[in-house]
Amino acid sequence: MxxxxxxxxxxxxxxxTKPTEAMRAAMAVADVDDDVLGYDPSALRLETEMARITGKEAALFVPSGTMGNLISVLVHCDLRGSEVILGDNSHIHIYENGGISTIGGVHPRTVKNNQDGTMDIDLIEAAIRDPRGVLVYPTTRLICLENSHANSGGTCLSVEYTDKVGELAKKHGLKLHIDGARIFNASVALGIPVHRLVQAADSVSVCLSKGLGAPVGSVIVGSKSFIAKAKILRKTLGGGMRQVGILCAAAFVAVQENVGxxxxxxxxxxxxxxxxxxxxxxxxxxxxxxxxxxxxxxxxxxxxxxxxxxxxxxxxxxxxxxxxxxxxxxxxxxxxxxxxxxxxxxxxxxxxxxxxxxxxx
Structure with missing residues (x-):
């Protein structure tokens, strides 16, 4: 015993973390509607606030960070046989059940993560497939970063580094996704606003149930066209929920009260x-x-x-x-x-x- x-x-x-009394109170009185139909006011309020914080056009609440990352990769790699470049010690590669491959048909090409969570820029560029080899190679479409980097001990990627990866992605016509499960931790540690840390990214997933302490959920952010596609995939994957505002109300409190x-x-x-x-x-x-x-x-x-x-x-x-x-x-x-x-x-x-x-x- x-x-x-x-x-x-x-x-x-x-x-x-357990929901705070303020979160429970917000859940009890949350104004709700059918979110699949796009009318849940509490969900819309949270998504609008997260889009503002991250400096992106739109946002979408999803049940988990794993689903958020999966949806983001699949939107950017919309053809089976596409390839994503990501760290060999990244959360997407190690802890998300290989979903990008098993569900999306997306091929992962790993680059070694350094102790600080970065990948060498020259190694990222070397991993980008030569488009002339399209008959034999997967087509590189996406680069993924993680900030903060969990398996490296919560280390933070600098804005300068992220910008350089963003420039590399644009140079080769690729997209950049940031797994920002703990992006608020990185923001606080570096003293840099979230929107600046992710400025170079085409999409970001942000977990609400880790350091922020909400009971459930993540948000993905990006352009309006990205989120429109993401919403379809969310429904396909079983993540379309009805009166989800009950959860979003708690998450909104978490964002307002727990970042500090x-x-x-x-x-x-x-x-x-x-x-x-x-x-x-x-x-x-x-x-x-x-x-x-x-x-x-x-x-x-x-x-x-x-x-x-x-x-x-x-x-x-x-x-x-x-x-x-x-x-x-x-x-x-x-x-x-x-x-x-x-x-x-x-x-x-x-x-x-x-x-x-x-x-x-």
């Missing part, structure tokens, strides 16, 4: 990373912690394996994500307090050194 603990600190992901809390998430992540860096048995690059995601390695000299550490933390109410036999992920969010961070560090200290910890610190 699992040990009973008096507190839980859930650091598995920023997707575990992301800086605190980043600060707590840095405190936690710096604390872990002081402990023997842990290897962590503190400088790479730019937003709310932390990765660390369990050193071979440690008395514990990653699995044993995670199990010990679970017994003390600390939930983290084991990535491999030695790698662990931690993600901060707005429902993790500074007290939670200190309690987490004390539990790590006990696990790694045997120093006693008092539950409920």
């Amino acid at each position: 699992a040990k009973m603990v008096s507190r839980t600190v859930d650091l598995r992901s920023d997707t575990v 809390k992301l800086e605190g998430d980043h600060r707590n992540a840095k405190i936690l990373a710096e604390g872990l860096n002081q402990m023997k048995g842990v290897r962590i690059d503190v400088a790479s912690v730019e937003t709310n995601i932390i990765y660390f390695e369990i050193d071979e000299s440690s008395k514990l394996t990653a699995e044993e550490l995670c199990n010990y933390l679970e017994e003390h109410g600390i939930r983290v994500m084991q990535e491999s036999s030695s790698r662990v992920r931690i993600v901060l969010h707005h429902q993790i307090s500074e007290s939670d961070v200190q309690y987490t560090l004390s539990c790590f200290q006990q696990a790694l050194t045997g120093v006693q910890v008092q539950n409920g610190i």
Whole structure:
């Protein structure tokens, strides 16, 4: 039987946030209609606001970021056998069930992601197919970036880098999509408005249920013609919903109230990373912690394996994500307090050194 603990600190992901009272209240009184018919006022309000924030012509609410990315890729790669260039460590390539291939017939051509989440510009250009080889090659139509880059520890792509990729895409007649699941985290960390960070992109997907803390959903943004095609694909994929304004009302509150809390998430992540860096048995690059995601390695000299550490933390109410036999992920969010961070560090200290910890610190 699992040990009973008096507190839980859930650091598995920023997707575990619970709706706030303000969100629940907004859901209860949301003005709704049939969104498939295009008349849900709460959905329209959210989409209008997200288009404004991102500097794009139009927006569309979708049930998930995976669907948002899939729809975006399929709109840009509307012929089966098209090819998309994307990072070998990107979310679309690794964690989205290969949907662009299995559903869309789109061929992924991967380029190595650097530690900061970028791909070398010259390697991107080298991956673009020669159109003269159309009889034997897939046709390159799209480049995808991810900002912030989750598997690189939440690192942020600079506006200068994104602009350069955008220029490259235009040079070769390609489109640029940004998986901006945590684009607000990148915006806050870099001190640059979202619309400027994605200015070079033809489309962007923005998750509302990660750092922003909404219960459900993402938004994709782009030109009016892009969104018109996206709406058809959303229906095809089963993402057309009726009185979706109940969800959009909560998401609107999240956008209005929780962006300002992301800086605190980043600060707590840095405190936690710096604390872990002081402990023997842990290897962590503190400088790479730019937003709310932390990765660390369990050193071979440690008395514990990653699995044993995670199990010990679970017994003390600390939930983290084991990535491999030695790698662990931690993600901060707005429902993790500074007290939670200190309690987490004390539990790590006990696990790694045997120093006693008092539950409920």
